[in-house]
Amino acid sequence: MAMYTISQNIGAFGRRGELSVRGFTVKTPTFMPDGTRGAVKSLTPEMVQSTGVGVVLANTYHLHLMPSEDTVAALGGLHTFTNQTLPLLTDSGGFQVFSLSHINKITEEGVEFKDPRTGDIIFLSPEKSIQIQMKLGADMLVAFDDVVSLDEKGRARTLEAFERTHRWLERSIAEYDRLTAGMSDEERPLLFGVVQGGLDKDLRKKSLEIVQKSSVSGIAIGGLSVGESREEMHDMLEFLAPLYDDSPRPRFLLGVGDPIDLRKALECGIDMLDCVLPTRNARHGSVWVSGDTKMNLKSEVHALTTEVIEPGCDCYTCANGFSRGFLRHQFKVGEPLAGTLASIHNIRYLQRICEEFK
Amino acid sequence: MAMYTISQNIGAFGRRGELSVRGFTVKTPTFMPDGTRGAVKSLTPEMVQSTGVGVVLANTYHLHLMPSEDTVAALGGLHTFTNQTLPLLTDSGGFQVFSLSHINKITEEGVEFKDPRTGDIIFLSPEKSIQIQMKLGADMLVAFDDVVSLDEKGRARTLEAFERTHRWLERSIAEYDRLTAGMSDEERPLLFGVVQGGLDKDLRKKSLEIVQKSSVSGIAIGGLSVGESREEMHDMLEFLAPLYDDSPRPRFLLGVGDPIDLRKALECGIDMLDCVLPTRNARHGSVWVSGDTKMNLKSEVHALTTEVIEPGCDCYTCANGFSRGFLRHQFKVGEPLAGTLASIHNIRYLQRICEEFK
Numbered sequence: 001m002a003m004y005t006i007s008q009n010i011g012a013f014g015r016r017g018e019l020s021v022r023g024f025t026v027k028t029p030t031f032m033p034d035g036t037r038g039a040v041k042s043l044t045p046e047m048v049q050s051t052g053v054g055v056v057l058a059n060t061y062h063l064h065l066m067p068s069e070d071t072v073a074a075l076g077g078l079h080t081f082t083n084q085t086l087p088l089l090t091d092s093g094g095f096q097v098f099s100l101s102h103i104n105k106i107t108e109e110g111v112e113f114k115d116p117r118t119g120d121i122i123f124l125s126p127e128k129s130i131q132i133q134m135k136l137g138a139d140m141l142v143a144f145d146d147v148v149s150l151d152e153k154g155r156a157r158t159l160e161a162f163e164r165t166h167r168w169l170e171r172s173i174a175e176y177d178r179l180t181a182g183m184s185d186e187e188r189p190l191l192f193g194v195v196q197g198g199l200d201k202d203l204r205k206k207s208l209e210i211v212q213k214s215s216v217s218g219i220a221i222g223g224l225s226v227g228e229s230r231e232e233m234h235d236m237l238e239f240l241a242p243l244y245d246d247s248p249r250p251r252f253l254l255g256v257g258d259p260i261d262l263r264k265a266l267e268c269g270i271d272m273l274d275c276v277l278p279t280r281n282a283r284h285g286s287v288w289v290s291g292d293t294k295m296n297l298k299s300e301v302h303a304l305t306t307e308v309i310e311p312g313c314d315c316y317t318c319a320n321g322f323s324r325g326f327l328r329h330q331f332k333v334g335e336p337l338a339g340t341l342a343s344i345h346n347i348r349y350l351q352r353i354c355e356e357f358k
Numbered sequence: 359m360a361m362y363t364i365s366q367n368i369g370a371f372g373r374r375g376e377l378s379v380r381g382f383t384v385k386t387p388t389f390m391p392d393g394t395r396g397a398v399k400s401l402t403p404e405m406v407q408s409t410g411v412g413v414v415l416a417n418t419y420h421l422h423l424m425p426s427e428d429t430v431a432a433l434g435g436l437h438t439f440t441n442q443t444l445p446l447l448t449d450s451g452g453f454q455v456f457s458l459s460h461i462n463k464i465t466e467e468g469v470e471f472k473d474p475r476t477g478d479i480i481f482l483s484p485e486k487s488i489q490i491q492m493k494l495g496a497d498m499l500v501a502f503d504d505v506v507s508l509d510e511k512g513r514a515r516t517l518e519a520f521e522r523t524h525r526w527l528e529r530s531i532a533e534y535d536r537l538t539a540g541m542s543d544e545e546r547p548l549l550f551g552v553v554q555g556g557l558d559k560d561l562r563k564k565s566l567e568i569v570q571k572s573s574v575s576g577i578a579i580g581g582l583s584v585g586e587s588r589e590e591m592h593d594m595l596e597f598l599a600p601l602y603d604d605s606p607r608p609r610f611l612l613g614v615g616d617p618i619d620l621r622k623a624l625e626c627g628i629d630m631l632d633c634v635l636p637t638r639n640a641r642h643g644s645v646w647v648s649g650d651t652k653m654n655l656k657s658e659v660h661a662l663t664t665e666v667i668e669p670g671c672d673c674y675t676c677a678n679g680f681s682r683g684f685l686r687h688q689f690k691v692g693e694p695l696a697g698t699l700a701s702i703h704n705i706r707y708l709q710r711i712c713e714e715f716k
Contacts, residue, residue, distance in 0.1 A: 067661065321438070339694075
């Protein structure tokens with residue numbers, strides 16, 4: 001059984017804590033890099049570990065389509081498959097179904113969509129998503145939700161998705177309970193329920209109440225960082241901060257990884273965050289340096305710079321003295337090592353914010 | 359001053375030894391991976407070191423065009439630039455000028471060619487090549503030669519290039535002597551002279567005699583592995599084996615890295631070899647396994663294989679249990695980590711042949 005204990009309160013709503021799940025102990029707050037297809041892009045497991053992050057995320061949607069949860073299971077499950085000894089969290093696939101696929105049909109039963117690569121018709125439902133995540137061997141699961149994009153303006157569709165998300169939460173929990181019934185506390189993964197409601201505070205409040213009343217062992221905040229303004233996102237995080245109950249459950253903000261947003265999230269009581277931003281930006285030569293500003297390593301201005309990305313930074317890349325001049329050159333000639341070295345810095349940059357939070 | 363000492367004779371012509379240069383001690387025989395543009399593609403310096411190789415090669419041609427030897431020098435020289443603590447060898451640029459560029463003019467003075475990227479007219483000569491290599495900060499240099507491709511059938515051109523190579527060797531040595539004049543034995547890099555002569559044994563013998571009579575501290579064999587048959591290459595290596603003199607100089611075979619050819623080269627008294635093959639093949643999913651056979655990691659047959667590339671192999675990738683199934687998946691989804699992991703295996707495969715040579 002997952003256990004979350006607060007070790008220190010910080011400010012009005014922030015906190016430090018420890019999450020125990022399946023024999024792992026995760027210090028929070030923690031950033032969680034996205035190992036979309038099993039591995040964090042171009043990083044070895046040890047490189048990921050060197051950044052200090054407590055958890056790695058893997059995408060259910062991508063792994064279901066290729067190589068399939070059956071293949072991952074046959075290869076020993078996600079940990080053995082990826083050689084990653086950090087705890088692994090899988091998302092539900094919901095966000096990707098709605099953002100990456102051509103959806104054929106959404107019904108009460110689930111979502112039917114086309115595999116963008118093969119054209120195959122794929123069906124995902126709350127039960128199916130939990131089954132996939134269990135088969136992958138994740139340590140932490142996320143319930144499948146009906147995701148509404150910000151452009152779908154219709155109030156009717158928003159309400160429908162909102163209510164369906166909570167009905168689906170019950171089905172996710174039932175399937176999770178069924179599949180974990182025989183498990184010991186040491187074996188049982190953690191399940192996050194997802195709070196939705198877009199930018200509507202009444203809906204958000206109601207959704208949080210429903211999720212908190214359920215038996216899930218973690219609270220996830222979905223549907224932010226999907227195109228709204230920074231002010232809108234921060235406003236919602238501030239709105240939710242005093243509404244969390246006292247139950248010992250970790251709080252996971254989905255898809256947020258800009259340093260400024262991450263700082264705000266921590267102040268508002270969030271414990272865990274994932275995002276592709278640090279690694280995607282890094283592969284394009286964009287790294288964060290103190291003050292949460294972006295530095296473009298491809299720029300001519302770095303051509304003769306012997307300085308590291310950020311003097312004083314303890315990431316592998318900076319601590320080992322890789323100069324901006326070297327990194328610029330490697331980016332210019334298309335050498336993948338450049339993206340690897342920049343990714344390590346960016347993940348460590350976010351994790352340092354988590355570690356220094358006080 | 360470079361020093362080569364034989365520690366063990368193996369068979370009729372093979373040997374183990376130690377090369378001392380600029381404070382480094384290199385055990386031979388050793389494979390040398392190509393860090394074409396400064397870094398071995400997609401590998402950190404530590405990953406390269408983990409393969410056990412004694413030297414890393416960097417390409418003068420590529421680094422001269424981008425970012426330029428002046429930039430590398432401004433960034434602290436090749437060691438600081440790449441963060442590589444293993445000794446570094448630069449080639450002369452001759453082979454690349456003749457294989458990758460549009461040549462405008464070859465004269466006694468040098469070669470004029472177009473930079474394929476910018477269209478700029480670039481001039482390389484024996485003096486210029488040595489100056490570039492010295493500025494890069496290499497520990498071992500190679501003299502600039504006039505390279506003739508196998509398709510240039512004309513005997514006149516072959517003879518011209520052959521004779522010019524030896525005149526250029528004298529100029530390379532003179533420039534090397536001039537630039538290293540004030541150096542202590544600890545500072546002075548090693549210079550390899552290049553033996554040419556194509557598949558003509560008389561020319562090869564004469565070329566070897568000329569190079570061995572010169573004051574260079576290493577003997578390089580060029581112009582093989584350029585399109586001739588395996589039998590022709592092996593025949594030439596066997597022909598040269600008894601012709602090396604007793605001077606304590608390391609022997610470097612340029613551009614050879616197929617396991618079968620490498621074994622033959624070691625038997626024929628070669629101490630050092632470089633090749634892009636292990637890393638280039640690896641990036642395409644092709645790895646060597648015992649018996650010197652190639653395994654295609656992209657193949658469907660590996661989809662459910664929990665076995666590592668080569669059970670018993672002590673490379674990072676095999677020793678850490680990355681399964682063929684995982685590697686196949688990573689190749690299928692275009693994840694650069696796959697190429698990194700396969701490259702480490704392939705380099706280690708060649709280095710193991712060197713270490714097990716007896």
